[in-house]
Amino acid sequence: MSNVRVLFVCLGNICRSPMAEAVFRSKLQQAGLDGIVEVDSAGTGDWHIGHPPHEGTRKQLDLKGISYAGMKARQFIGQDNDQFDYIVCMDTKNEKDVRELIDGAVSGADKGRGAEVLTFMSLLPEKGIVDVPDPYYTGNFDYVYELVDEGCDRLLEQVRSALKGSN
Template structure:
């Protein structure tokens, strides 16, 4: 059995590619890259085809986390059918994903990233495109990715 994880933010150049790269790194360290597939997308179309934001790239480079081959793409309705976990970086992304996928009710496979870290008391991952604070986002992403990996492993009974 496989699990497919999609991270979604607004432009797919800051938060979701950071989460994709960090989660991929964690999955590889756990030796689970054959059973967990990872991707990211944005709800907007402004950055399609572009690499991650310079701030995300610099942070990942500093930490030795690969983002090789990553290019921004837009979330599409089919993604909802393909992925088992659609992890949205904020409330607006979650609403946009549900609207695009035609989801009228709550669905366990679509959730906010910060739902993985309820003890933080924060509902949305701040957007470093506007705040410039990539380190703050990384700290949340790292901790959330560890929680997500534990959840996926439990769901797959690994």
């Protein structure tokens, strides 16, 4: 595994997954891995394609000095399974939708190959919650940022281990 590619997925790709993309990208830069690990985000829905992150997400990222420059929402497609090593879903409904889209795009001998699909909160089992709450509905962007920040630290550890194991 020379380069690692990570895709964060939520419903509309304007709140949780772009927040995770920006935070993870920032952590990769700090760790000197930004040329080795690529990161992107997508949504399972198509309502916000081409839109920048939600104002609440932008405010949280601005408070922390984290760039989201150039980020625009896009929709997840089954072929993303071939392009990424990790597909990190922000909730269990997103995970179900992602797995269905992958199953529809992958056939025969390719079944079971591709990205590792996981839920974001599986990185933080001690929190005792299975889904990252959607701040589009709750308005609780600061709490979501706390979860994303901590979970991205754990994901960074996992990616570092994968990189070490591939050398």
